[in-house]
Amino acid sequence: MPIIHSFKAILPHPTKAEKVVIHLENLSLESAKEIRSINPESFVHLLVPKIENHYLRGSKTEITFQKIAENFDDFIQKNILMKDDTANIYIYRQENSQHSYTGIWTASSIDDYINNKIKKHELTRAEREKGLIEYLQQTGIDANPVLITYPENQKLEAFIKNEINKDSAIKISLDGTDHQVWRVSDLDKVNEIIQIFKEMPDTYIADGHHRAAAASTYGIERRKLNLKHKGTEDYNFFSSVYISSNQLSVLPFHRFVKLTEHQNSNGIIASIRKEFELTEIDVKDLIPTQPHFVGFYIQHKAYQINLKKHLKNDVLADLDVSIIQEKILSPLFQIDNPREDQRLQFVGGNVDLLTYIKKVDEGIFDMGFLLFPISVAELIKIADIGEIMPPKSTWFEPKFLAGLITHQIN
Numbered sequence: 001m002p003i004i005h006s007f008k009a010i011l012p013h014p015t016k017a018e019k020v021v022i023h024l025e026n027l028s029l030e031s032a033k034e035i036r037s038i039n040p041e042s043f044v045h046l047l048v049p050k051i052e053n054h055y056l057r058g059s060k061t062e063i064t065f066q067k068i069a070e071n072f073d074d075f076i077q078k079n080i081l082m083k084d085d086t087a088n089i090y091i092y093r094q095e096n097s098q099h100s101y102t103g104i105w106t107a108s109s110i111d112d113y114i115n116n117k118i119k120k121h122e123l124t125r126a127e128r129e130k131g132l133i134e135y136l137q138q139t140g141i142d143a144n145p146v147l148i149t150y151p152e153n154q155k156l157e158a159f160i161k162n163e164i165n166k167d168s169a170i171k172i173s174l175d176g177t178d179h180q181v182w183r184v185s186d187l188d189k190v191n192e193i194i195q196i197f198k199e200m201p202d203t204y205i206a207d208g209h210h211r212a213a214a215a216s217t218y219g220i221e222r223r224k225l226n227l228k229h230k231g232t233e234d235y236n237f238f239s240s241v242y243i244s245s246n247q248l249s250v251l252p253f254h255r256f257v258k259l260t261e262h263q264n265s266n267g268i269i270a271s272i273r274k275e276f277e278l279t280e281i282d283v284k285d286l287i288p289t290q291p292h293f294v295g296f297y298i299q300h301k302a303y304q305i306n307l308k309k310h311l312k313n314d315v316l317a318d319l320d321v322s323i324i325q326e327k328i329l330s331p332l333f334q335i336d337n338p339r340e341d342q343r344l345q346f347v348g349g350n351v352d353l354l355t356y357i358k359k360v361d362e363g364i365f366d367m368g369f370l371l372f373p374i375s376v377a378e379l380i381k382i383a384d385i386g387e388i389m390p391p392k393s394t395w396f397e398p399k400f401l402a403g404l405i406t407h408q409i410n
Helices: 029-038 060-077 110-114 126-139 154-163 187-198 209-225 265-275 320-333 353-361 376-384
Strands: 010-012 081-083 089-095 100-109 146-150 170-174 177-184 203-207 237-244 249-251 253-257 277-281 293-298 301-306 344-348 367-370 395-397
Touching (some): 100 110, 100 154, 203 209, 253 353, 265 320, 293 353, 353 367
Antiparallel strands (some): 010 081, 089 100, 100 237, 170 177, 277 301
16 A cells, blocks of 8 residues: 655765764764764764854854755765665665664655555644754755554565675664665566555554654645646655564653652652552562553652553553553643643653663652553554554654665755
């Protein structure tokens, strides 16, 4: 069912790839500036450029985008980045001592997103979409792919297995993880992949709802302005990586809360005890090992919250994140807009939770709720019935390197 499209990707020169690519997750402005100052070939120059002429006319945003465009052209001219001569589909592998992920890196149709053939489980924020649209419009750089998953497909897995026996176009190692890219250039093989995807059932966004939404909105606007629109232009597609659902890693987003001056920790503990079975545990057992149990850390003590009495035999309502939101965060803290409330901080992915427990002990936060991850099967069920998960319900891996494969929207 999904329509995918080959494209002329922009990749780093194989000898420069390790210097070009960059992790976007948790990249602070300070870190970006530091990388920029020591590495003239880093992709960070296409994200946070250094503005040397402060007398240029225009707004700060306009000047920034102008500099990004200049840096992009400069990277191409210097062969730091190189555009493929032919339209390809790409195979991508990420592998370390714990995990291996292999998938198809391609361009997905904005129509599939709009028509819900690529299904969603998360709402997007207009403000964030606007910023991404502006970046696409001003730079044409589509460098952070949307992660899309699908039920295991034997035809596609067999195709991938055959292709990765060949030499890869790029192979780099970064922070203990190997990244490889293979080009699929043969037209018959490209068409074979496209046909396999056409025969698939629905696919599902795992990570990148805002990027997909922004690309789709931007593409629709470009169509209106192009009197010779054909449907094959790059603005009709967005960069995406398809990885089978049996390969994905799903990690939780934990919740850390700061009390207001009118609240106290003893009152919160008492309120939670009224609604749930609350058991004191050892700190080392804080991270739950099964669903419907939540680790709760407060006043230098660790507890386990049993959520089972609030199960309703409803796939969305029975998510741990839903119960925590509806039964604790909203009624006890009046956190009704968790995305925007400054008292709430989400901590996702592979992080050192002891650091955050220490922040509770030091009073930066007053408490933490540690959750068990949602399964891919639950995500698919929720997307299939058209429901939306609470904000920050899932942290999916793999995450991708910016600058490894860039889709250019001219």
